Amino acid sequence: MKKKVVAALMCLTMAMSLAACGGGSGSSEGESASKGDSKNEERVVELWTCWTDGADTQIAGTEQIKKFEEETGVKVNQTNFTYDMLHEKILTAAAGGNVPDLIWGLPEYVGEFYNMGIVEDLTDRFNEWEDKDALSEAVVKAMTIDDKIVGIPYEMTVRAYLTHEKDITAAGIEVPKTWEDLLAQTDYKEKNGKYLTELACTGVRSAQELLVYLAQYDLEIASAQDDGKYKNTWKDNKDELEKATKVFQFYKDLVDQGIIDPNCKNWGWEETDENFATGITSTYVSGNWLAERESSNPDTMDDVAVSAIPYPSDGHEATYMECKPLFIMADSKNKDDAFELATAFCSKEWQEAGFADRSPRSDVSTDSKWSKDFQALSDTGITFPPVTLGGITQAMQDAMAKVLQEGETPEATAEWLCDAVNASLSDSGELSE
Amino acid sequence: MLNKRNRVISKIVTYVSLVFFSAICIFPFLWMLLSALKPKTEIRTATPSLLIHAPTLENFKRVLVDVGFLQYIKNSFFVSIVACVLSMIIAVMAGYALSRYYKMKLVKTSNLAMMLSQMIPGVLLLVPLYLIMQKMQILESYTSLILAYTTFVIPLCTFMMSSFFDTVPLALEEAAEIDGCNKAQTIFKIILPLSLPSLVSTGLYAFINAWNEFMFGYIFISTDKYRTLTPAIMLFKGVNTVDWGGLMAGSVVAVIPVTFIFLFLQRYFLAGLMSGSVKG
């Protein structure tokens, strides 16, 4: 009896694995045959996206892709990932040269992918594209590295200082405009039972926030040098080091004086956005995706006002501009159609349907505060320098930990960060000598 | 009298401690289930609550209908079952060799090789494995996942089986051999029936390992057609917002089938106990 069962199981496995093998090789043959073979009638673009299922962007995207397929006769094979998954897949797949044609990217990938040599130079195609004037100079600059355009933007957002108006009115204060205004609110928590504002201290968000506060003093985390390479120059320039010190002093003061929850040291965007959306904190620097929280947290999100990010009184306004590029992979076999699709993403129609609040196009916007009020800030937008950022953003996080957790002095931290950034640039071969 | 009182006390201790352990074990799962039943406006609030004001199946509907989890469940089942059966067959064979011929050089070397294979962090294996799969032309197929999952559970399954075979007296086999059984017959007729509890726990391990694996699942597979459950669940974690309702509903959907499998297999653990177990 037992023997029969085992024998049957064995047969079953064999059959199953054979079937699986058959199915597997069959499908991969099919794919390699269809992948942009010019003799083959069917033109295919392999597209990887990172949208949220069920969100407007996805609904509009699916519709627009269908339309694109009908108009051009190109078949679009779209698959969805999260950015983390997509990033890791690209890094893995690039080694084997087995990549899709067109992918959604983050600005952080520009330097990295360019230096790895896996994205296509789109400069010529871009210059021939009739719709290119709809993009502002800042947007085009964000797509450019080494004077080459490597991406077509599909989404652009800036950060703003969001405030719960009810909280601010109840506390009887003005919306803080400067660092000094923020730091003056030492008794806010005591009076109102919640913290005035918050900081992200881990993940990419933390580095983006730090970048803004540095930019308010015109500091760059890595500046372009004459030889086309990059360097953090703080230690070469006493004035810059002093300003960087002030930024870290600001972080330290925010926590020391109880303006920010001391628990913030392990927070990433998951916590900070959540705290703001649920009304646990009164104000926060974030992006217009929080509009989505109006429906999930209607009680706490109905009073949000949008203002400029507080800046030091001896500095100026600045904000982080996140301009997301579509990359065409260098190993793609169907770059022409991939470029068609990329520009379709950036077309007025598609942008209005799927990215109305966060379009890189100057001619697409809505009347809501999430669009208008944010766009008003985009002139002061800054971006990361186009270098390999993995080591640099890590160093920025570590610097915050040094100030907020290890009790390092702001000045020593600024010096440490300067060295750490240059060490990372040197590792990736981008350090100016 | 004393004996009886002792027994009552021991029973109480047993129940109390089991309730304690069970509560800790099951609470996170309950939290998942509750969250999955909460509407969007209740799921993430400043004051967490175990009560739901307006329970909804919205999240489950989204997961099963809109996102197409049924296909992912099917994929996960197929991959896990094949990987499980395949690795059991291999592990029973290798485990037997490891247990009975442990003095042979070849066996010692294989044992070493299996152990070594466990010691490289998976993160570092991703790129080389990807390249192998690509060369074999099995990316984007069930085969790549089945091969990977099988390979990574073979060592533990083998060790588990071999350590069980260690406890089966040689005399049993010798008797069978005298009766004229060959090796295959001995294993199927004498040893395997004895090892049912071990077989089940080892097989369950192989199955669940494949069911819950995440990294290979998303590196090897790029199309919806072959996507398995865990990578699909992670898609609810967007770039700026997390769809907690979908994530929790997806997790519940992933956990429930394996729970039923476990419930069903319990019988076989009990079987050993009921029959008063093996007598050497």
Place this chain on the structure above:
Amino acid sequence: MNKFKKLTRDQRKWRTAVIMLLPALVFLALLIAYPLGKVIHDAFYHVHLINKSMTGFAGMANFQKVLADEHFGQAVKNTAYWTIFSVLGEYLVGMVTAVLLNQKFKGRAIFRTCIFIPWLVPIIVAGMTWDWMLNPEFGIINYALTNMHIISQPINFLGDSKYAMATVIFVNIWRSFPYYTISFLSAMQSIPGDLSEAAAIDGAGVFKRFFKVTLPQLRSVSLVIVFIHIIWTAINFDFIWVMTEGGPNYATETLPLMIYRYSMKKFDVGAASALSTMMFTVMVVLFIFYYRKRSSLSDDMA
């Protein structure tokens, strides 16, 4: 069949052993040998995904770089803590629950299922759910503890370096111990019942019976799962990554996370491979120790 009989006993044994091992070895050779070779090779070469000027033989440079990393010492210490306390906790809880469940009483099946559930939850999901429940601002655990006045202030379990390591170890134990339970349970089922009964009739108490009868029977199975779990816990990546990403400020950074950072964040595959090679070497040494122990155990059995 005829040919088979002509072989000597030893040859026949060898043949059987080869046939039995072949499938396992084919799989390992196919999918492990090459990657392992590549890791060891890369450890001695400059391999960088971005900096194309870094090529050629590196000698020990990668090893030196890793050893000089300011987080290396901390990561080694963390890995040791993480591994030892996780496995110890899993073993103890697994043993206790297995003994509890190995009795005859009503409702046993329900308890067994409850206790087994954590192991059915994918690591990633388990990590994220705990992360949420443990959050100091909107997590249910802190909310419950403060409301019941067990603690006066919410504890930032994963964000305070005092608690972070203990918390991830706790969650890891929660997720992993059921496998010990089930393994012990199924091993206990094959302990001859009369052995324990005989001991009970002889007047041996619960504890004495456990130490004299049950524990020795579990020795073989314990050695295997403890050892394999030591390896797995040591090289585990996703648990800590999902919960803390090694934070706060490297308080939970273990060697696999460092390897990940080197290869996927800094793109320095050479350094990542060197670190893996070092970990690998240490584990091989541990293995030799284990192997001797296991061989002698098998000798005892025979």
